[in-house]
Structure formats: C-alpha cells, structure tokens
Amino acid sequence: MPLVAHTELPTFRRLQEEGEEILTPERATHQSIRELHIGLLNIMPDAALEATERQFFRLVGACNQIAQFHVHPFTIDGLERGPEALAHIGKYYESFEQIKRDGLDALIISGANVTHDHLQEEDFWRPLTEVFEWAKENVTSVLCSCLATHALIQHCYGVERTRLPAKRWGVYSHKVVDRSHPLVAEINTRFDVPHSRFNEVFRSDMEKHGLKVLVASDQAGVHLAVSPDGFRIVFFQGHPEYDDISLLKEYKREVLRYYRAERDDYPPYPEHYFDEAAQRLLADYASHVQAARHGGRQLKAMPEEQIVGGLDITWRDSAKAVFNNWLGKVYQITNEDRRLPFMDGVDPHNPLGL
Numbered sequence: 001m002p003l004v005a006h007t008e009l010p011t012f013r014r015l016q017e018e019g020e021e022i023l024t025p026e027r028a029t030h031q032s033i034r035e036l037h038i039g040l041l042n043i044m045p046d047a048a049l050e051a052t053e054r055q056f057f058r059l060v061g062a063c064n065q066i067a068q069f070h071v072h073p074f075t076i077d078g079l080e081r082g083p084e085a086l087a088h089i090g091k092y093y094e095s096f097e098q099i100k101r102d103g104l105d106a107l108i109i110s111g112a113n114v115t116h117d118h119l120q121e122e123d124f125w126r127p128l129t130e131v132f133e134w135a136k137e138n139v140t141s142v143l144c145s146c147l148a149t150h151a152l153i154q155h156c157y158g159v160e161r162t163r164l165p166a167k168r169w170g171v172y173s174h175k176v177v178d179r180s181h182p183l184v185a186e187i188n189t190r191f192d193v194p195h196s197r198f199n200e201v202f203r204s205d206m207e208k209h210g211l212k213v214l215v216a217s218d219q220a221g222v223h224l225a226v227s228p229d230g231f232r233i234v235f236f237q238g239h240p241e242y243d244d245i246s247l248l249k250e251y252k253r254e255v256l257r258y259y260r261a262e263r264d265d266y267p268p269y270p271e272h273y274f275d276e277a278a279q280r281l282l283a284d285y286a287s288h289v290q291a292a293r294h295g296g297r298q299l300k301a302m303p304e305e306q307i308v309g310g311l312d313i314t315w316r317d318s319a320k321a322v323f324n325n326w327l328g329k330v331y332q333i334t335n336e337d338r339r340l341p342f343m344d345g346v347d348p349h350n351p352l353g354l
C-alpha cells in the first residue's frame with residue numbers, strides 16, 4: 001500500500017519525483033478498499049501440481065501483509081493427468097467458465113512440460129491461448145512463467161523460442177536494466193533468479209517487437225520483460241517462485257532418468273546451487289548410480305536430507321518485492337468491479353502512464 005501525502009512535507013514531492021507511489025489525500029479518501037482476486041492457471045504436470053500451487057500462493061501471500069488476496073486456481077484441457085490430480089482439480093479448482101463469470105484483477109500462468117518440437121503442436125496450445133485472449137481483454141495484468149512466457153510471446157508477436165545447446169539450469173545473478181520502471185522500483189539492483197529451461201527467447205527478439213526488458217543476466221539471458229504497453233503482460237523467463245529444494249528435485253529426477261537409461265549422460269549439477277559439501281555427497285552418489293546402472297543393481301536413495309539443510313535461497317526477497325510492486329500497481333488501476341480491467345481514466349495502451 002502506498003504512502004499518502006497527508007501534509008505538505010517536501011519529502012513527499014521529492015519521493016514522488018524519484019518514482020515512489022504517493023497518493024494525494026483526495027485520491028486516498030476516494031480509493032475503494034477491497035480484496036484483490038488473482039487467478040492461477042496451473043498447467044504444471046501432476047508431480048509438480050501442488051508444489052506449484054504452494055510456490056505461487058506463498059509468493060502472493062508473503063509479498064504484502066496488508067492487502068487481502070483471494071487466489072483462484074484453475075486449469076485447462078489438453079494436459080495428461082492421472083486420477084489423483086484429476087480428483088484434486090475436480091474438488092478444489094474453479095472452472096474457466098466460473099472465472100470468466102466472476103472476473104479477475106490479475107492472472108498468473110504457470111510453466112508447463114512440453115512434449116512436441118513446436119509449442120503450437122501441444123494439446124494445451126488452443127485452450128491456453130483461449131484463456132489468454134479472454135484475459136487480454138478482461139484482466140488488468142497477466143504474469144507468465146517460463147513456458148507460458150515462451151508460448152505467449154510466440155502467440156502475440158510471432159517469435160519462436162530457440163533451443164539452447166545445453167539446458168539453462170541453475171541460479172544466476174541478474175541486474176535491473178530499467179531502474180525507472182514501477183515493477184522494479186525500490187528493489188535490489190542485482191539479485192539471483194533460478195532458471196530451468198532448454199529454450200530461450202533472446203533479448204534482441206523481445207526488443208525488436210517492442211517488449212521492454214527490465215531484468216537480465218549476462219549468463220542466463222532475460223528474466224523479466226513487459227509488453228509494449230508497459231504492464232498488461234509480464235513475462236518471467238526464470239522461476240522466482242521456486243522453493244529452495246525445487247532444483248534438487250529436478251536434479252534427482254534427472255539422476256533417476258539416467259539410472260533407468262532414459263538419458264545417456266550423467267546429469268550435470270544445476271549451476272551455482274550446490275555448495276561443496278553437497279557436491280561431495282552427490283559425486284559419491286553418482287559413482288553409486290553409475291555402478292548400479294551398469295551392474296543392474298538396486299539403487300540406494302539419494303542423500304537428500306543431508307543436502308537440503310545446506311541449500312540457500314537467494315532469490316526470494318527480490319521475488320516478493322517484484323510481486324508486491326506488480327500487485328500494488330494492479331490495485332491502483334483496476335476497476336472496483338473485478339470483471340472490468342481498469343478504472344475510468346486509465347489508458348489501456350499505457351495503463352501506468354509511463
């Protein structure tokens with residue numbers, strides 16, 4: 001929630017000139033105070049379905065202790081689901097029809113696993129773009145994570161992602177590129193974000209289509225960009241929502257795939273993630289896995305418990321700060337009626353008046 005300039009104190013004007021959100025007493029008195037409704041379109045595979053819910057719910061919940069948030073999970077057809085996940089979705093998720101009827105102030109679209117060479121061949125492509133087309137007209141801002149970013153950049157601007165020679169996998173240092181943008185105002189100017197992807201949309205392709213790049217890494221590419229209007233679509237290429245253990249879980253999954261001969265090379269470590277003690281444990285474990293695979297022997301469990309305690313989370317504070325900025329801005333411009341995206345007077349082509 002922003003400051004209210006309730007006196008003539010010059011500091012208010014000074015902060016406002018520096019980009020801080022400051023409400024006039026007039027605006028503050030007339031602001032409608034209500035809860036915010038955020039959709040979570042969860043298209044992650046079954047194994048990560050509930051972990052993904054927890055990650056985004058946690059980020060929304062932890063980013064601001066004053067506002068009230070209602071998060072509405074829903075999903076789409078075209079994803080392979082087992083009976084347990086289907087029961088969970090049937091019992092707890094809302095339908096897209098209901099979401100459309102009631103309206104949303106903001107929408108988060110999760111990452112996904114892909115099985116085809118081109119995203120438009122995925123069974124979820126059409127339902128995903130249907131949700132997006134509705135949101136584009138009716139929701140104040142849509143935040144896309146990883147795969148959703150790739151899919152919607154392709155859908156909106158015709159740019160296909162590029163397959164990388166090796167998976168971009170680990171925790172990378174990033175810098176804020178445009179310090180004046182309200183989404184990254186008042187946050188650390190250098191911070192970590194995990195990435196986990198085989199594909200990339202490059203900065204030059206984004207900028208060619210008018211997207212504004214806000215946070216990028218020399219090693220890992222763009223993490224955060226926004227649509228040409230400055231706010232209506234927020235693209236994350238990294239995973240600021242990840243838990244401390246998420247990359248460990250993915251690493252374990254890859255080790256098991258190696259043991260089952262579903263991949264030929266032993267998986268590398270995610271970069272800048274395991275400390276030396278963890279790497280020693282995992283190197284010993286790798287010798288065991290290789291011997292077990294080639295000798296057809298039973299596999300011992302990975303020593304996860306010994307590793308978890310030493311994992312650091314170095315991205316969460318900045319992730320919360322960006323989410324807080326995002327939802328704060330949504331709140332300032334969304335309509336009192338949650339089915340409508342903007343208050344009167346907000347320009348849909350430049351909603352933040354940048």
Ligand SMILES: CC(C)(COP(=O)(O)OP(=O)(O)OC[C@H]1O[C@@H](n2cnc3c(N)ncnc32)[C@H](O)[C@@H]1OP(=O)(O)O)[C@@H](O)C(=O)NCCC(=O)NCCSC(=O)CCC(=O)O
Binds near residue numbers: 047145148196200246
């Ligand atoms: C790696 C796995 C398979 C691990 O799941 P498993 O259930 O097998 O793990 P497990 O060792 O049995 O552990 C189970 C416990 O850990 C929790 N758990 C599982 N995965 C977790 C995760 N990623 N983060 C945090 N917690 C996690 C479970 O909820 C459960 O908790 P409780 O016991 O407490 O309930 C899963 O997380 C997964 O599929 N992740 C996929 C992530 C992914 O694909 N990300 C890429 C998006 S990338 C993208 O969108 C673009 C990709 C591209 O470039 O094409």
Ligand SMILES: N[C@@H](CCO)C(=O)O
Binds near residue numbers: 031
């Ligand atoms: N954007 C509204 C808050 C949401 O109803 C206002 O500032 O009054």
